Amino acid sequence: xxxxxxxxxxxxxxxxxxxxxxxxxxxxxxxxxxxxxxxxxxxxxxxxxxxxxxxxxxxxxxxxxxxxxxxxxxxxxxxxxxxxxxxxxxxxxxxxxxxxxxxxxxxxxxxxxxxxxxxxxxxxxxxxxxxxxxxxxxxxxxxxxxxxxxxxxxxxxxxxxxxxxxxxxxxxxxxxxxxxxxxxxxxxxxxxxxxxxxxxxxxxxxxxxxxxxxxxxxxxxxxxxxxxxxxxxxxxxxxxxxxxxxxxxxxxxxxxxxxxxxxxxxxxxxxx
Numbered sequence: 208x209x210x211x212x213x214x215x216x217x218x219x220x221x222x223x224x225x226x227x228x229x230x231x232x233x234x235x236x237x238x239x240x241x242x243x244x245x246x247x248x249x250x251x252x253x254x255x256x257x258x259x260x261x262x263x264x265x266x267x268x269x270x271x272x273x274x275x276x277x278x279x280x281x282x283x284x285x286x287x288x289x290x291x292x293x294x295x296x297x298x299x300x301x302x303x304x305x306x307x308x309x310x311x312x313x314x315x316x317x318x319x320x321x322x323x324x325x326x327x328x329x330x331x332x333x334x335x336x337x338x339x340x341x342x343x344x345x346x347x348x349x350x351x352x353x354x355x356x357x358x359x360x361x362x363x364x365x366x367x368x369x370x371x372x373x374x375x376x377x378x379x380x381x382x383x384x385x386x387x388x389x390x391x392x393x394x395x396x397x398x399x400x401x402x403x404x405x406x407x408x409x410x411x412x413x414x415x416x417x418x419x420x421x422x423x424x425x426x427x428x429x430x431x432x433x434x435x436x437x438x439x440x441x442x443x444x445x446x447x448x449x450x451x452x453x454x455x456x457x458x459x460x461x462x463x464x465x466x467x468x469x470x471x472x473x474x475x476x477x478x479x
Contacts, residue, residue: 209240209326211319212386213348218364219335222354222391224251225426226452227332229445232435233453235288239327242281245294246315246344247334253293256284257433260295268298270318271343272308277318286438298340305339312339312379316347337371345372346379350386354420355407357390357400365407385414389452393419417461418452421445 214223224247231241245252246267253260260266263282265275270292280292305311319329331344345351353368355361365388376383388407394400408415420426426445429436436445451461 209323209329210350211323211329211331211348212350212352213331213333213341213344214352214354215331215333215341215344215368216353216355216364217335217337217341217368218355218361221335221356221361222389222420223247223335224255224332225430226352226354226389226391226420226449227252227330228255228430229426229435229437229449230453230456231289231328231330232286232437233449234328234456235286236437237453237457239288240325241289242292242322242326242329243289244292244315244329244331244344246298246331246340247294248296248299249334250294250296250298251430252332253291253295254433255430255435256286256289256291258282258284258291258293260293263293263295266297267292267294268301271298271301271314272304273314277322281322286435302339305343312342312346315343319347337368342371342375345375345383348380348383350384352386352389354389354391357393357397357403359399359403362403362406385411386456387416388414389416389418389420391420392422394422395419416452416455418448418455420448420452423448 214227216223227243231243235241243252244267250260265280269275270277270280281290282293283290333341333344355365388411390404421444423445425440425443426436429439432439447463450463454461
């Protein structure tokens with residue numbers, strides 16, 4: 208049975224989409240079958256996989272309001288073992304439409320139950336808000352990855368998110384767990400960054416990923432080319448960091464392959 212992981216934080220610009228796209232690509236390269244659900248009206252995950260939104264026959268919006276089956280919305284990307292359910296601007300209005308629908312917090316969960324066994328991992332990319340879209344994702348998921356910056360104000364945001372998780376667990380999804388807290392755009396040279404990490408580890412022991420994603424220009428460039436970082440620049444620090452995160456998620460030793468023997472990156476696009 209597949210595992211559903213939501214990547215969420217109500218703060219914007221913390222690397223939610225970047226984490227979904229690059230973690231999915233790495234796991235796909237390891238022969239895991241992956242589905243990514245773009246639940247953000249900005250549709251950045253869709254774009255980052257090189258998917259043209261206009262070509263989508265159905266989107267996350269359609270499956271949430273019951274206009275389409277989730278199977279009809281799946282698009283197979285050009286990257287090994289990775290498929291995506293796209294999002295367009297139409298998703299922005301779904302918050303209002305869900306108010307009048309039955310089971311409004313369970314609609315994504317009900318759809319995912321029909322395909323969960325078809326994938327090893329299903330990732331849900333959420334908008335920077337704790338509205339109906341994020342609640343639907345939390346209710347549907349087995350666990351949550353929380354990307355955050357190592358900054359003081361990020362601690363307040365984390366506290367708010369944890370309260371929301373507690374409410375969801377108590378009322379809708381008692382099995383929801385924190386998969387891990389992931390520090391992104393991390394600079395270990397800064398005292399404040401290390402202080403924030405220590406504070407989070409104090410309150411969430413064994414829930415902070417050992418892997419820290421550094422601020423990296425190549426990671427920022429990759430989405431504009433419609434590629435995950437490992438397909439854009441397999442020798443970059445960004446590729447290395449998401450490889451380590453993938454290894455950590457799989458429970459494997461955090462050891463990068465030697466540069467001259469990077470068999471783990473000997474990926475091919477699906478048609479090659």
